[in-house]
Amino acid sequence: MKLFAPIAALCLLATASVSHAADPYLARNLAATCANCHGTNGNAVKGAGMDALAGMEKAKILQKLADYKSGDKPASIMHQISKGYTEAQLDLIAGYFAAQK
Amino acid sequence: MMLMKRRDFLKVGAAAGAMASLYGCAGGGKASGHVVVVGGGYGGATVAKYLRMWSEGGVQVTLIERNPTFISCPISNLVIGGTKTMEDITISYEGLRSKWGVRVIQDDVVSVDAAKKTISLKGGSALSYDRLVLSPGVDFMFDQIPGLNNADAQSKILHAWKAGPQTVALRKQLESMKDGGTYAIAIPKAPYRCPPGPYERACLVADYFKKSKPKSKVVILDANEDVMSKKGLFTKAWTDLYKGIIEYRNNSEVKDVEVGTNTAVLEFDKFKADVLNVIPPHRAGDIAAKSGIKMINNRWVDINWLSMESTSTPGIHVLGDAVFPAPTMPKSGHMANQHGKLAAAAILNMLSGLEPNPEPVVMNTCYSFVDAKNVIHVSSVHQYDAATKTVQPVKGAGGVSAARNELEGKVAMGWAKNIWADMLT
Numbered sequence: 312m313k314l315f316a317p318i319a320a321l322c323l324l325a326t327a328s329v330s331h332a333a334d335p336y337l338a339r340n341l342a343a344t345c346a347n348c349h350g351t352n353g354n355a356v357k358g359a360g361m362d363a364l365a366g367m368e369k370a371k372i373l374q375k376l377a378d379y380k381s382g383d384k385p386a387s388i389m390h391q392i393s394k395g396y397t398e399a400q401l402d403l404i405a406g407y408f409a410a411q412k
Numbered sequence: 413m414m415l416m417k418r419r420d421f422l423k424v425g426a427a428a429g430a431m432a433s434l435y436g437c438a439g440g441g442k443a444s445g446h447v448v449v450v451g452g453g454y455g456g457a458t459v460a461k462y463l464r465m466w467s468e469g470g471v472q473v474t475l476i477e478r479n480p481t482f483i484s485c486p487i488s489n490l491v492i493g494g495t496k497t498m499e500d501i502t503i504s505y506e507g508l509r510s511k512w513g514v515r516v517i518q519d520d521v522v523s524v525d526a527a528k529k530t531i532s533l534k535g536g537s538a539l540s541y542d543r544l545v546l547s548p549g550v551d552f553m554f555d556q557i558p559g560l561n562n563a564d565a566q567s568k569i570l571h572a573w574k575a576g577p578q579t580v581a582l583r584k585q586l587e588s589m590k591d592g593g594t595y596a597i598a599i600p601k602a603p604y605r606c607p608p609g610p611y612e613r614a615c616l617v618a619d620y621f622k623k624s625k626p627k628s629k630v631v632i633l634d635a636n637e638d639v640m641s642k643k644g645l646f647t648k649a650w651t652d653l654y655k656g657i658i659e660y661r662n663n664s665e666v667k668d669v670e671v672g673t674n675t676a677v678l679e680f681d682k683f684k685a686d687v688l689n690v691i692p693p694h695r696a697g698d699i700a701a702k703s704g705i706k707m708i709n710n711r712w713v714d715i716n717w718l719s720m721e722s723t724s725t726p727g728i729h730v731l732g733d734a735v736f737p738a739p740t741m742p743k744s745g746h747m748a749n750q751h752g753k754l755a756a757a758a759i760l761n762m763l764s765g766l767e768p769n770p771e772p773v774v775m776n777t778c779y780s781f782v783d784a785k786n787v788i789h790v791s792s793v794h795q796y797d798a799a800t801k802t803v804q805p806v807k808g809a810g811g812v813s814a815a816r817n818e819l820e821g822k823v824a825m826g827w828a829k830n831i832w833a834d835m836l837t
Binding site for chain 2: 336339344349355356392
């Protein structure tokens with residue numbers, strides 16, 4: 312059951328972040344803000360021209376986001392959106408999409 | 413009257429329920445209960461799907477929608493401009509039913525009893541809920557424009573600000589207009605649904621005139637003192653693409669109309685058009701006020717941004733255009749979809765004994781066509797701020813397109829396909 316891994320990770324996260332009471336579903340919730348364009352759980356509509364993020368390696372997603380933020384990777388809109396999230400939030404988002412099928 | 417109870421849904425939820433119990437690690441129990449969602453637009457369809465998906469079927473969801481199918485406001489200006497059809501912007505609710513197990517009922521809600529946690533439907537039945545989500549969009553304040561405050565006037569002077577029959581009717585009026593005629597679009601004072609939408613519509617009608625009725629004009633009567641969204645990009649398009657066709661008039665609030673002559677009555681002036689398109693001021697959809705929940709300025713619903721729950725009435729969450737907006741937050745379909753996810757997460761936490769996420773984030777992107785192919789966007793990201801108890805735009809993030817471009821014309825349609833799938837399939 313592939314579901315166990317992300318759920319176990321969420322449990323650990325919940326335990327580790329008790330001090331500032333992070334939501335146990337924070338990664339899921341943050342990643343959902345990307346789904347309007349990149350598809351539910353990162354499964355973008357095929358042929359519609361958007362990056363499908365589901366199952367993409369976490370390091371690769373983080374590198375893309377860092378390149379958008381720095382301006383190294385030209386973009387129409389992602390250079391503006393990526394700057395709206397903290398590094399910690401982007402890390403959670405990338406981890407969530409990497410764990411999706 | 414028949415009350416539909418939770419057990420009606422047990423069969424649907426049973427298989428997925430076992431999976432949902434895995435989430436027990438969070439400290440709260442498994443989310444269960446019955447959520448009724450009123451309104452199947454960008455907000456309501458999203459919250460319905462995400463409640464079912466994230467609870468793995470543990471929470472039962474009933475969606476009440478008065479229309480038989482979803483018709484998108486975004487992209488509908490292309491139907492008015494003549495390059496897309498109604499079929500392109502119409503989607504069935506079947507995906508919500510068959511794939512996600514949402515019970516979709518075509519009906520109207522006539523009343524809400526917040527104390528008893530029930531709603532009554534026009535069709536005669538009633539429903540009980542554990543939590544209620546209102547995503548009613550907007551209704552128009554026709555009383556602000558006396559000549560428009562009757563059905564006959566409203567069938568002649570259209571708003572076409574809810575996609576559907578009026579979209580088709582406005583297109584027909586434009587097609588019937590003689591070359592050399594004038595189309596006028598009247599914009600209400602902000603806040604209104606889709607800030608860039610009227611300017612996009614002016615562009616797309618002008619694009620149609622340029623190709624098919626080149627002697628015709630477009631006049632924008634804006635109640636606001638300036639262009640409300642993407643100002644530099646729109647005004648550049650008007651100069652570059654539509655010089656001599658589009659005329660922009662600020663501080664031109666329509667106070668009344670004379671239906672027989674298609675005349676807009678302004679404060680000191682009158683304007684007669686061949687096709688007069690008046691977007692009246694709007695407020696939260698009627699059911700919000702009828703529910704007795706706290707409104708601001710008698711127009712928009714006051715909500716808690718951690719949960720989208722009414723500040724006055726526990727158990728009722730409100731989404732989308734109906735809410736009093738957070739600072740710089742637009743009333744858009746994209747934002748309503750984000751509200752839907754924020755609310756779904758909060759409701760599931762609350763139904764399983766957890767507090768709502770203390771640090772929600774929502775974001776917006778909005779694409780506007782300035783002709784059939786070229787598009788401009790505006791984007792923003794909004795993070796919850798505990799000090800002001802609202803979501804605040806992140807400084808240095810978001811922005812607009814560098815210039816209109818065809819690439820974003822393709823991206824805009826990609827956006828539409830993805831957000832429609834994210835809500836409905």
